Amino acid sequence: MSGLRARQKADRHRRIIEAAAELFRDAGYEGAKIETIAAQAEVSVGTIYNYYQNKGDILGAIVSMEVNEVLNAGRGVVANPPANVSDALDTLLGIYIEHSLHYLSKEMWRQAMAISTQLPDSPFGQAYSALDLALTEQIRALIARLQALGLARRDIDGPVLGELIFNNMNMMFIEFVKRDAAGIAELRAAIRRQNRILVAAIAV
Amino acid sequence: MSGLRARQKADRHRRIIEAAAELFRDAGYEGAKIETIAAQAEVSVGTIYNYYQNKGDILGAIVSMEVNEVLNAGRGVVANPPANVSDALDTLLGIYIEHSLHYLSKEMWRQAMAISTQLPDSPFGQAYSALDLALTEQIRALIARLQALGLARRDIDGPVLGELIFNNMNMMFIEFVKRDAAGIAELRAAIRRQNRILVAAIAV
DNA sequence: TTCTAAACTTGAGTCAATTCTGTTTTTATG
DNA sequence: CATAAAAACAGAATTGACTCAAGTTTAGAA
Numbered sequence: 001m002s003g004l005r006a007r008q009k010a011d012r013h014r015r016i017i018e019a020a021a022e023l024f025r026d027a028g029y030e031g032a033k034i035e036t037i038a039a040q041a042e043v044s045v046g047t048i049y050n051y052y053q054n055k056g057d058i059l060g061a062i063v064s065m066e067v068n069e070v071l072n073a074g075r076g077v078v079a080n081p082p083a084n085v086s087d088a089l090d091t092l093l094g095i096y097i098e099h100s101l102h103y104l105s106k107e108m109w110r111q112a113m114a115i116s117t118q119l120p121d122s123p124f125g126q127a128y129s130a131l132d133l134a135l136t137e138q139i140r141a142l143i144a145r146l147q148a149l150g151l152a153r154r155d156i157d158g159p160v161l162g163e164l165i166f167n168n169m170n171m172m173f174i175e176f177v178k179r180d181a182a183g184i185a186e187l188r189a190a191i192r193r194q195n196r197i198l199v200a201a202i203a204v
Numbered sequence: 205m206s207g208l209r210a211r212q213k214a215d216r217h218r219r220i221i222e223a224a225a226e227l228f229r230d231a232g233y234e235g236a237k238i239e240t241i242a243a244q245a246e247v248s249v250g251t252i253y254n255y256y257q258n259k260g261d262i263l264g265a266i267v268s269m270e271v272n273e274v275l276n277a278g279r280g281v282v283a284n285p286p287a288n289v290s291d292a293l294d295t296l297l298g299i300y301i302e303h304s305l306h307y308l309s310k311e312m313w314r315q316a317m318a319i320s321t322q323l324p325d326s327p328f329g330q331a332y333s334a335l336d337l338a339l340t341e342q343i344r345a346l347i348a349r350l351q352a353l354g355l356a357r358r359d360i361d362g363p364v365l366g367e368l369i370f371n372n373m374n375m376m377f378i379e380f381v382k383r384d385a386a387g388i389a390e391l392r393a394a395i396r397r398q399n400r401i402l403v404a405a406i407a408v
Numbered sequence: 409t410t411c412t413a414a415a416c417t418t419g420a421g422t423c424a425a426t427t428c429t430g431t432t433t434t435t436a437t438g
Numbered sequence: 439c440a441t442a443a444a445a446a447c448a449g450a451a452t453t454g455a456c457t458c459a460a461g462t463t464t465a466g467a468a
Contacts, residue, residue, distance in 0.1 A: 239454080
């Protein structure tokens with residue numbers, strides 16, 4: 001039951017995503033009509049709904065690619081962290097933030113975030129939660145690494161601290177994408193300021 | 205230019221909100237059609253859009269009432285906080301969380317949060333941000349109070365700490381409303397665990 | 409009172425996402 | 439090959455939020 005059919009399927013998937021990514025970027029998420037995406041991908045409207053449950057899931061597929069890239073970039077930092085807690089955190093979170101607008105506009109982020117809270121059980125909603133968790137785990141891994149290296153106190157509950165750091169960063173990022181005028185440099189500075197309080201509590 | 209007209213206006217506002225609140229609760233936000241709300245409020249569809257820019261703004265009005273009640277309840281704690289940082293924070297945040305599902309179902313919260321990120325510049329989007337800020341300010345006020353009472357270190361940046369605490373709680377609350385199965389007791393316990401790290405850093 | 413501008417209300421009409429149903433293509437079998 | 443079942447496709451029909459042009463009511467001036 002594979003061969004031609006599987007190839008066509010993968011190809012249509014790709015065409016839909018490419019068309020959507022281009023249109024989302026040019027016309028915005030709301031501005032991109034399913035009909036137009038279908039036309040550009042050379043499939044029918046019905047077919048799009050055969051591949052994705054709803055418009056949000058198409059955006060979701062694009063967001064997932066972006067976040068996975070970020071996770072990959074983060075791995076290097078965890079493997080080889082700067083030699084103090086403050087810089088280590090700043091470097092990892094900095095990677096997340098700096099990459100964030102590579103493929104996705106603020107408007108696309110807003111939509112993605114909105115959909116993930118609106119429909120937490122949709123395919124995208126679950127995928128988004130999984131991505132959040134993966135980011136949290138990466139921060140936790142960094143903390144564990146720092147503890148192992150003797151750079152952070154070992155009597156701190158690492159996983160809980162990681163969650164706290166992620167939650168705060170994520171909330172700051174949400175506010176960042178809500179304001180078109182907000183800049184990346186200020187966002188990073190604000191998060192650094194907040195983490196300073198935590199760093200004081202955990203650095204050896 | 206007031207009198208009868210103003211009275212009718214206020215009355216229609218009230219009828220729309222009451223009808224919407226009932227329908228949102230019974231049928232869910234998506235399930236409640238504007239047409240039905242209009243019928244139940246005994247106004248036309250057009251009139252609803254004369255009073256509210258969109259469906260989300262109707263929900264927004266309901267959310268605002270809820271959050272304002274919470275803010276009011278919080279004032280008592282700030283005025284008369286428990287005599288240690290840990291209990292003081294737990295009491296204030298506890299009030300926020302315990303009140304949260306009084307008038308709003310989790311589904312209504314999800315929709316409200318989604319709309320506020322999706323349309324940050326709509327009337328409701330701005331109102332929601334203002335409410336978040338008011339909650340942050342209340343936490344900051346509590347911290348300032350604790351510092352003034354000599355219960356918390358004064359060399360900590362109170363406003364930044366307040367923001368950190370709010371952001372973390374808010375993110376935890378978002379995750380809470382995303383899972384229908386999640387319970388209030390576990391949410392509070394998790395937040396307490398997170399705040400323990402902060403408390404250790406700031407209690408005298 | 410009568411009249412007029414301003415403010416409101418109305419509901420039919422528009423628009424775009426999603427669903428539905430009949431048709432076509434692919435696969436696997438005799 | 440021929441063919442029947444399964445899978446996928448197409449696009450017309452549906453649905454529900456939102457708009458708009460026309461009609462109605464109110465407030466206040468003459």
